[in-house]
């Protein structure tokens with residue numbers, strides 16, 4: 001292959017990148033099994049958010065190149081769908097081995113392009129790796145159903161078949177995990193795939209697709225194109241693409257959902273979130289404070305499952321002081337630095353938006369008990385850092401509450417009762433994740449029954465499921481009806497064919513054709 005990940009993607013340090021060579025590395029397309037440079041004139045710089053160095057340059061893949069990727073995927077489909085599922089699984093077995101081999105390389109690339117700490121970056125890879133492991137059991141996951149003698153001499157059975165060419169469009173915040181939510185399941189089901197990584201950090205997807213090629217994936221089964229709105233619109237409009245997996249913001253997700261559905265495609269669209277934690281007065285203080293700090297500020301708050309809003313039943317006063325103390329202990333630094341707890345946010349624009357929303361909260365009457373907006377990290381003065389920030393006395397009418405913040409900011413609210421707290425959560429438009437902290441089973445059970453969100457934690461801060469369960473965003477956090485991973489993930493990438501077979505002598509004298517046949 002013309003492109004090797006350890007040559008073209010900087011993996012050791014940002015010094016390997018453009019600033020040293022004066023030639024930013026060009027991120028190639030992957031079309032028909034070959035890593036090929038795009039002929040595009042338009043490119044986007046991939047920026048290290050801790051240093052502002054240009055790590056690489058991602059092309060806006062041209063329409064002709066996109067069509068070539070679709071054609072390669074379409075051509076590869078007939079033979080790939082007829083490849084035994086055990087052979088397809090074996091490639092996944094090999095892929096998970098290669099991901100383990102290169103996990104440090106992947107993590108370093110994620111830290112440099114996305115900003116999260118090396119530990120966080122390894123977690124990003126490991127959560128995706130679990131999906132590859134899950135795909136290794138596809139023969140069982142894709143198994144059909146059989147009813148013998150459904151009618152006299154007639155058996156019926158259902159088989160799950162792949163759809164054809166599928167596509168995946170990724171966000172910036174989990175560059176490895178989210179690519180791996182998509183293509184391993186899709187291709188092990190027998191589909192071929194076109195991946196469109198985030199233009200902000202394509203490196204992890206490039207390394208992973210190179211590893212999939214090394215694992216033995218035939219040419220054309222997995223392809224990569226790059227760009228932003230235009231390429232996404234081409235994906236939505238392309239008749240040869242049968243299904244689209246999307247993860248990202250509501251603006252993009254709803255646009256893709258509507259545009260692709262209008263072309264008759266399946267879409268699963270995981271979108272924004274505003275995840276609440278309800279803290280009951282009887283909650284274990286120590287464990288709950290730790291959980292709030294981890295889930296509120298971990299990954300610089302750039303997790304779709306971050307707990308960004310804490311609703312304290314009975315008031316936040318007993319909690320505030322200690323919460324601030326623990327948040328202050330977190331070390332904000334470049335993700336490559338030892339001991340860093342949180343790195344920068346993805347871009348200058350993201351930082352500006354976070355700071356603006358915090359300021360709007362202050363101006364609407366919220367109390368800023370910890371302000372991380374002006375943090376300066378020695379040695380990384382240009383980085384997009386925001387330190388842990390806590391706003392108290394937030395109300396549901398404030399802009400900082402209504403908008404997704406996606407930064408290391410924890411909003412604190414109050415409620416008089418569990419009922420009131422659940423009402424606050426349920427009135428929020430999003431329905432991704434929610435957690436309760438309590439020592440009361442009765443409160444936990446009531447919460448679990450009444451709360452409206454797809455992923456529910458009981459004394460668990462980030463209740464993200466393992467891949468044998470689905471990632472069940474709901475309400476405005478999801479569009480479609482088959483979520484990522486779990487049984488739904490396999491159902492999304494397959495369609496059912498129901499077969500009725502009769503192997504008996506057909507009647508010779510009198511023909512009767514009841515529907516369905518009853519004898």
Ligand code: NAD
Nearest residue numbers: 170171172197198228229232248249252270271272273304
């Ligand atoms: P984004 O929507 O800006 O970008 C996601 C993808 O969509 C990118 O590949 C981008 O090129 C493309 N895109 C962006 N705007 C587009 C447009 N107008 N038309 C067509 N394509 C467009 O999202 P992001 O900033 O990369 O990611 C952060 C968002 O993703 C947050 O809202 C976060 O909550 C969400 N997210 C959700 C989940 C989940 O599972 N629910 C997981 C991770 C991230």
